[in-house]
Amino acid sequence: MVSYSKAKILVIDDEDALRGAVKRILEREGFSVVTAENGARGISLGTTDEFDLALIDLKMPDYSGLDVLREIRKHKPNTVCFIATAYASYETAVEATKMGADGYILKPFTPEELLNHLNSGFKKRVLILEAEALKNEREARLLEIAFERTRLNTVIKSLADGVLVVNTDGEVVYYNNAALKYLNLQDIVIGRPILEELPREIQDLIFANFTSEITEKKSFSVEVEIKPKHELVVEATLSPVLRQSGKLSGVVIVIKNISEFKKVEHLKSQFVSMVAHELKAPVAATLGFINIILNKEMNLSREQEVDFLSRSRVRLGSLLNMVNDLLDISRIEMKTVMREIKKLDMNQIISDTLGMFTADIKKKDLTVIFEPKENMPEVRADHGEISRLVTNLVSNAIKYNKQSGRVEITCCQQKNYAVLEISDTGIGLRKEEQEKLWGEFYRAKNEFTKDITGTGLGMPIVKRIVDAYSGKIEVESKYTEGTRFKVYLPYNLTDDELNN
Amino acid sequence: METKKKILIADDDPDILAQTKLLLEERGFDVIPAESAASALKLFEANDIYAAALDLIMEEMDSGFTLSYKIKKTEKGKKIPVVILTSATYLTGFKFDATTKEEKSWLKCDAILNKPVDVEDLLMKIEEYYSGTL
Ligand SMILES: Nc1ncnc2c1ncn2[C@@H]1O[C@H](COP(=O)(O)OP(=O)(O)OP(=O)(O)O)[C@@H](O)[C@H]1O
Numbered sequence: 001m002v003s004y005s006k007a008k009i010l011v012i013d014d015e016d017a018l019r020g021a022v023k024r025i026l027e028r029e030g031f032s033v034v035t036a037e038n039g040a041r042g043i044s045l046g047t048t049d050e051f052d053l054a055l056i057d058l059k060m061p062d063y064s065g066l067d068v069l070r071e072i073r074k075h076k077p078n079t080v081c082f083i084a085t086a087y088a089s090y091e092t093a094v095e096a097t098k099m100g101a102d103g104y105i106l107k108p109f110t111p112e113e114l115l116n117h118l119n120s121g122f123k124k125r126v127l128i129l130e131a132e133a134l135k136n137e138r139e140a141r142l143l144e145i146a147f148e149r150t151r152l153n154t155v156i157k158s159l160a161d162g163v164l165v166v167n168t169d170g171e172v173v174y175y176n177n178a179a180l181k182y183l184n185l186q187d188i189v190i191g192r193p194i195l196e197e198l199p200r201e202i203q204d205l206i207f208a209n210f211t212s213e214i215t216e217k218k219s220f221s222v223e224v225e226i227k228p229k230h231e232l233v234v235e236a237t238l239s240p241v242l243r244q245s246g247k248l249s250g251v252v253i254v255i256k257n258i259s260e261f262k263k264v265e266h267l268k269s270q271f272v273s274m275v276a277h278e279l280k281a282p283v284a285a286t287l288g289f290i291n292i293i294l295n296k297e298m299n300l301s302r303e304q305e306v307d308f309l310s311r312s313r314v315r316l317g318s319l320l321n322m323v324n325d326l327l328d329i330s331r332i333e334m335k336t337v338m339r340e341i342k343k344l345d346m347n348q349i350i351s352d353t354l355g356m357f358t359a360d361i362k363k364k365d366l367t368v369i370f371e372p373k374e375n376m377p378e379v380r381a382d383h384g385e386i387s388r389l390v391t392n393l394v395s396n397a398i399k400y401n402k403q404s405g406r407v408e409i410t411c412c413q414q415k416n417y418a419v420l421e422i423s424d425t426g427i428g429l430r431k432e433e434q435e436k437l438w439g440e441f442y443r444a445k446n447e448f449t450k451d452i453t454g455t456g457l458g459m460p461i462v463k464r465i466v467d468a469y470s471g472k473i474e475v476e477s478k479y480t481e482g483t484r485f486k487v488y489l490p491y492n493l494t495d496d497e498l499n500n
Numbered sequence: 501m502e503t504k505k506k507i508l509i510a511d512d513d514p515d516i517l518a519q520t521k522l523l524l525e526e527r528g529f530d531v532i533p534a535e536s537a538a539s540a541l542k543l544f545e546a547n548d549i550y551a552a553a554l555d556l557i558m559e560e561m562d563s564g565f566t567l568s569y570k571i572k573k574t575e576k577g578k579k580i581p582v583v584i585l586t587s588a589t590y591l592t593g594f595k596f597d598a599t600t601k602e603e604k605s606w607l608k609c610d611a612i613l614n615k616p617v618d619v620e621d622l623l624m625k626i627e628e629y630y631s632g633t634l
Pocket residue numbers: 325392396397399400424426427428429437442443444445449453454455456457458459460482483
């Protein structure tokens with residue numbers, strides 16, 4: 001705020017004696033006085049500095065007091081100006097007032113006359129300044145409100161969720177683009193009725209719950225399938241907007257895209273029923289055998305009984321494997337595997353794995369080629385997981401190989417990756433089989449795989465382990481000729497990445 | 501001596517196949533086992549079949565339906581009961597059923613039984629078919 005204690009005044013007069021006298025009088029009264037000896041100087045001071053008051057002589061050699069007045073008013077409209085002149089004429093007085101002079105002081109004047117004029121002028125100046133300050137403040141506040149509004153607007157517009165506000169006549173009051181998208185509408189026009197275009201479920205909710213008798217601020221939600229097959233599923237939450245009087249004035253509809261969530265949910269339940277189905281098969285087979293063995297009427301021979309019991313045992317064994325694999329999958333999935341990250345010697349892991357399969361390799365008369373590379377950098381990973389990965393790939397290369405076939409394994413460094421390659425000369429995979437390979441329980445069904453047992457969980461486990469280490473796996477295969485898997489495991493993973 | 505009636509059974513689980521075969525033979529039937537939909541179709545064509553029991557999920561999720569459709573398209577197939585065996589309610593979350601006439605005509609089979617299947621139930625369905633009460 002301006003301090004009014006000391007008025008600042010500019011005195012413009014070419015008469016030295018008068019300037020001096022006025023200065024003395026005013027300073028005695030507590031004014032702060034600046035003087036100018038001609039019009040030019042007066043203009044330059046009066047247009048640059050901030051003065052409360054200006055006393056301008058009408059007749060000066062260089063400028064007319066009216067010109068000085070005009071200039072000062074132009075730049076400093078809040079400075080209260082007085083014209084002082086010896087020969088007053090009505091015309092000049094009128095002209096001066098037109099140009100914004102606040103008063104007219106006749107020369108010669110007594111100190112009292114001068115002070116009277118100036119004091120009332122100063123009061124006016126104070127009022128002007130206060131009004132100005134108020135105006136500025138109000139403008140600032142208006143600006144702020146406007147700003148607040150656009151900001152809120154921006155916030156709502158940029159919300160990921162859709163927002164649609166409808167009044168009690170069913171007309172659109174407000175919406176954002178996400179609402180357009182999630183309701184799959186071409187266009188929404190403010191002020192137009194919209195209810196008919198909304199999904200049935202939302203309409204029903206509105207009609208059932210948002211009547212004029214509403215008193216509570218209660219929200220209602222409904223799930224709506226906008227596009228079929230989980231392509232677009234939204235959750236709409238409807239809340240009433242109440243007036244101060246408590247009467248309903250409209251409904252705010254917030255629309256959330258829950259498609260991804262729904263997809264995952266669907267995949268999960270699909271997985272559960274798939275697991276149940278897969279678990280049921282060995283249980284049903286075993287139960288069937290037991291029932292037959294216990295059935296007196298069947299009159300089984302001892303050999304038949306032994307055959308059925310050992311078949312049951314095979315099924316139960318595979319059931320146990322399946323359960324173990326499933327537990328592995330869920331552990332990797334839930335990231336609860338307590339990874340013990342250590343530097344691993346890939347060559348050692350491969351040799352150890354091959355050692356486990358000696359009997360199978362011999363039975364199939366396979367040639368296994370593996371030449372450990374010297375100076376392989378160590379991979380930082382969990383020993384159990386990497387062994388499981390290698391074991392699953394080697395097991396398949398052997399299982400799906402032909403009699404007297406070959407298995408070739410290499411492991412080398414390529415830039416930031418340890419690359420493990422396992423190729424076989426086995427039955428191979430058709431194109432469509434390659435695509436389904438990573439799905440749980442998938443097992444290629446063709447003339448060669450008929451007598452090979454397995455659960456179809458090996459590859460999904462491999463895939464999950466590779467993913468857990470931010471690696472990748474590629475498959476190349478020719479049906480009836482052979483298959484090659486290539487696993488890339490990145491070096492340089494940080495501890496955080498390793499423990500995700 | 502009267503020749504035994506032949507029942508065609510298709511199931512890709514060899515253990516289940518062996519069990520059903522044994523149980524039906526015990527009841528005096530001749531059983532023709534098939535481990536795939538393709539071989540089942542061939543065996544159906546080559547034999548004089550009295551009834552067929554087909555597993556729904558073999559190579560594909562709906563192998564049983566396709567197979568029963570193919571069987572029912574033949575003159576021979578129209579005269580015998582075809583029963584689909586299923587434990588599947590999954591993937592579609594859709595429960596299979598064949599109780600109304602419309603469903604039966606659409607599904608192209610005469611009955612659907614849940615697995616594991618009880619031979620008594622299967623034989624009952626076959627009997628109902630021939631007595632016209634199915
Ligand atoms: N090296 C390979 N050559 C040919 N087919 C393969 C090979 N590896 C995998 N497959 C095919 O992919 C399917 C899935 O393999 P996966 O390892 O997941 O299951 P599985 O070997 O059948 O059972 P298990 O869970 O016991 O490993 C196999 O059934 C087989 O059809």
